[in-house]
Amino acid sequence: MTTKLYYQSAYTKTFEASVLKQDQDEQGVYIVLDQTVFYPTGGGQPSDTGLLNNQTITQVEEVEGEIRHYLEGALPRDVHTISGEINWSRRFDHMQQHTGQHILSAAFAELFGYETVGFHLGTDEVTIDLAIDELTKEKADQAVELANQIIAENRGIETKWVSEEEAASYPLRKKLSVSGDIRLVIIPDFDYNGCGGTHPKQTLEVQGISIIGWEKQRKNIRVSFVCGNRIVELFNKQNEVLKQLAQVLHAPMEKLPHAATNLLSRQQRTDKENVELKQELLTYEASELTNLSETVSNKPFVFQSFQDRPIKDMQQLARMIVDKKGNGIVFLVSESADKRQLVLACGQELEDMNASVLLKELLTEIDGRGGGNQTLAQGGGKKNGSVEYLVERIKRRIM
Structure with missing residues (x-):
């Protein structure tokens, strides 16, 4: 041993x-x-x-x-x-975080009867899982206030080995998970807990506790927090971010929320205007392509190729054209350096034409994959052969 x-x-x-x-x-x-x-x-x-x-x-x-x-x-x-x-800095950090967990868990238990059922000491933050469905800011603030009060009182932290029988005489915060010799970590008149971790001699060495946030985790609430030196590190990081945001938004720190809200509002208006302008351009483009359509077997046929055109744009464009030409067929192609994307649309009046079936025939030519329905289909593959060959193949199917 x-x-x-x-x-x-x-x-x-x-x-x-x-x-x-x-x-x-x-x-x-x-x-x-x-x-x-x-x-x-x-x-x-x-x-x-x-x-x-x-x-x-x-x-x-x-x-x-x-x-x-x-x-x-x-x-x-x-x-x-x-x-x-x-590595002493790592050891002392763990002593601060682990003891802070004891104090915060005891504070939740003391004030509200909340039981801690999980604990994880991570690199950046510490978490505890509370056996509750929800946690309010008011109660979280109260628990932190009590925890920091215990720390500031510089209470002694005792450790002792006891038997199971002796352990039963203490007001333990949670049920013991080990048997035999039990190591107790005690903050007198506040927390009695079986624990094998490393802890300082006095609560003041924890320096302080700050809750970062909490979230639902299965049936529990997971609370994230930091203690001691990690509070200073977190403050420095957040302060640096705030200073950078203040420079970017041209606003003092206390007005950053207002400046950020205004910026988001302007961005939302701009995004909406861009969507509307894009819709107008697509409508105009659809009209122009419809006017340039040719006739194949008495059916309007529209073909157009693009470079690096988003497939969603081509889908929308194809829908607009067949909405105007219910007996029309639209074939759109976009090519990039190494691939080819296809969109095929058939008007509602063409009951004997199926866009999905037609497209699958074309995709076999380019080792591609895709799918769709009777009126609209899309897919992509390799740049095998020429686009002109694909166009001619569709025309032959229309005739």
Whole structure:
């Protein structure tokens, strides 16, 4: 068994140990030591990282009762003792976030009886899942206020190992998920919780808690938040974004919502005008193409080719033309550097013509795929052969 020095003190940064084992599994090369300050992944908290004999430790996992330290490369086999150093900034960040989670979860439980049923300590934010259907801003604000009050009071944080019987005498916030020896993390008169994570000695070291937002997650509400140094980092990032927006929108920060709303309103008006202008242009284009149509077997036939024309534009154009010429047939083609797109439309009066059937015959010529119905079909494929051949093939089918 490896002695878990991180339980003796979460503040220990360096240590020396004896190598008990060096091996490899599906996750890579690892070593097992007689003692370690490296916390392994568990209980929603990621593992520590750092160095062992200047070799980078990428992750630490507890597997089959062993604490495995995964290395970037194998150590020499004659190495029997080793010096280690954890990434302290990562360790302390995890201490702040995990303890902040305890405090925030306890605040929700204390004020409203909300139970925390999930916890994840991510790289950028922390989440808890509350067993509720909805959360109001008012209640979220109240929970944050109480949590920050507990932090500011600089209450002591105690850890102790107890038996299951002893644990039953404490007002635990949630049911224990382990048996045997139980490690309790206690904020007196506020939170009593079974936990194997790393925590500071005083609540003031958490510095503060800020909720970022929340969302529905299956049957629960997932609350996202940050603690301590992450609040400062988040503030700096958001402040930089706000400064850039203020420059772009030519408005002071306090007027950014109003400036952004005005910009969106103008953009919506512009988009609407563009749609209307585009509709007018398509109507004009459809009229021009109708006038240039030829007659094939007493049926108006319109053909036009384009370069890089969106297929939606061609579909709309084809509909407009056959709406005017109920006995007409429209064949539109758009070509790009490496492909060809086709749109075929048949007027409602042509009961013996099926646009989908006609188009499928053309698509076989260009190794293409597509679909549609009796009046409108579309598809695309390779630039095999000439467009003129496709036009002639349609004309022969019309005759």
